[in-house]
Amino acid sequence: MRPTAPPPPRYAFGYQKPPVSGNAINGLGERQASRARKVFHSSSGEPLAWKALDDFFSVINPWRVVRHVIFNTWQLRRSDGPVRAARREVADPRAMAEEIKAAARRLGASLVGVAEVTDEDLYEGREPGLRYAICLGMPMDRAEMEHAPQARAAAEVMRTYREIARVAVRLAEEIRAMGWPARAYGNPNSTDILMIPLAVRAGFGELGKHGSMIGVEHGSNFRLAAVLTDLPLSLDSPVDIAVDDLCLVCRRCVDDCPPRAIFDEKQWVRGQRKWYVDFDKCIPYFVKTYGCAICIEVCPWSEPGRGPSLSAQLLERRRAQASPSDGGTPT
Amino acid sequence: MRTLNASDPGRSILQDLRLLRSIGSMVLQYWIQGGRLRREYRRREARGETLWLDALGETQHREAPLHRKP
Numbered sequence: 001m002r003p004t005a006p007p008p009p010r011y012a013f014g015y016q017k018p019p020v021s022g023n024a025i026n027g028l029g030e031r032q033a034s035r036a037r038k039v040f041h042s043s044s045g046e047p048l049a050w051k052a053l054d055d056f057f058s059v060i061n062p063w064r065v066v067r068h069v070i071f072n073t074w075q076l077r078r079s080d081g082p083v084r085a086a087r088r089e090v091a092d093p094r095a096m097a098e099e100i101k102a103a104a105r106r107l108g109a110s111l112v113g114v115a116e117v118t119d120e121d122l123y124e125g126r127e128p129g130l131r132y133a134i135c136l137g138m139p140m141d142r143a144e145m146e147h148a149p150q151a152r153a154a155a156e157v158m159r160t161y162r163e164i165a166r167v168a169v170r171l172a173e174e175i176r177a178m179g180w181p182a183r184a185y186g187n188p189n190s191t192d193i194l195m196i197p198l199a200v201r202a203g204f205g206e207l208g209k210h211g212s213m214i215g216v217e218h219g220s221n222f223r224l225a226a227v228l229t230d231l232p233l234s235l236d237s238p239v240d241i242a243v244d245d246l247c248l249v250c251r252r253c254v255d256d257c258p259p260r261a262i263f264d265e266k267q268w269v270r271g272q273r274k275w276y277v278d279f280d281k282c283i284p285y286f287v288k289t290y291g292c293a294i295c296i297e298v299c300p301w302s303e304p305g306r307g308p309s310l311s312a313q314l315l316e317r318r319r320a321q322a323s324p325s326d327g328g329t330p331t
Numbered sequence: 332m333r334t335l336n337a338s339d340p341g342r343s344i345l346q347d348l349r350l351l352r353s354i355g356s357m358v359l360q361y362w363i364q365g366g367r368l369r370r371e372y373r374r375r376e377a378r379g380e381t382l383w384l385d386a387l388g389e390t391q392h393r394e395a396p397l398h399r400k401p
Binding site: 011051066 | 346347350358360361368376379381382384393
């Protein structure tokens with residue numbers, strides 16, 4: 001997919017006195033591990049350095065996008081609630097995890113996995129309280145997303161968030177009915193947790209060069225939600241689908257990003273060397289185009305049905321390179 | 332510090348009504364104040380001018396009514 005005539009990165013909005021760089025807040029260049037700090041999407045209305053731009057973004061979004069946010073807000077009133085007094089004891093966390101995954105799929109999730117919540121997954125100033133995260137993923141309609149970076153794609157993004165949040169809310173209700181605390185997280189604008197590190201450890205995929213997740217089934221064309229709970233569950237493991245093998249040589253997202261916000265090399269960010277997107281370049285374009293999404297849609301992994309064969313081919317190539325005597329070079 | 336397991340004791344109809352009122356405010360704010368801002372932005376965009384966000388004074392997030400204390 002190639003974006004059709006994306007608007008140029010010129011802006012009719014801006015700051016006379018720009019706030020502190022979002023990259024500095026995000027910890028770009030920091031080799032010391034630290035917790036993530038909120039920079040843009042406000043949680044609970046707390047003031048952030050880029051508040052004026054965030055506020056502007058929130059009101060320039062078209063109604064077709066905002067209506068999904070409104071419905072999501074209404075359904076998320078049930079993200080937490082009373083826990084049934086009679087607790088169902090769990091003798092086998094593995095069997096329970098399978099039961100929960102089947103329930104999540106029945107409710108409409110495409111991807112389900114479990115990870116333990118660590119400090120790395122929480123913004124500064126938040127304490128976990130609940131031990132496990134049930135990560136949920138749902139693909140977006142590719143035909144709609146091919147309209148990125150137009151409002152039509154933004155509406156599909158928020159529709160998907162609304163749908164996956166519905167699954168999270170219902171799953172949390174089912175867990176509370178078993179006598180275990182559970183809280184649904186399904187609003188991308190006001191969350192306390194970082195979904196991506198959790199989803200990576202839950203086995204959904206790996207972080208891509210464009211700063212979003214890449215999974216084998218949907219590439220980057222999916223959205224995340226989570227349920228935090230104390231219900232004993234067996235954990236999933238991160239997967240190696242060879243994302244880095246491609247991202248290290250592929251430049252599709254770098255070249256197709258109108259504001260040139262995607263670094264071609266991994267960066268140090270809060271003590272980890274990882275893929276990172278330049279906040280100060282990305283966010284104004286993100287605001288102008290109601291969420292952009294070019295990078296995730298041009299990603300070769302996002303082409304429907306391509307992920308499994310791409311992953312297999314890259315893993316095979318890696319194996320062949322590791323032991324050249326084993327065979328030739330796969331095409 | 333906010334602990335994420337502070338379990339909600341259960342919502343009352345009153346709480347739901349308050350949320351509905353907040354959502355109503357959010358919608359009104361989006362159409363009235365937001366509409367004004369969107370028109371101003373489009374006007375400046377058409378003229379090749381810049382809307383200075385830090386010169387707008389105290390701005391409000393679309394979801395601000397949800398965070399207001401009752």
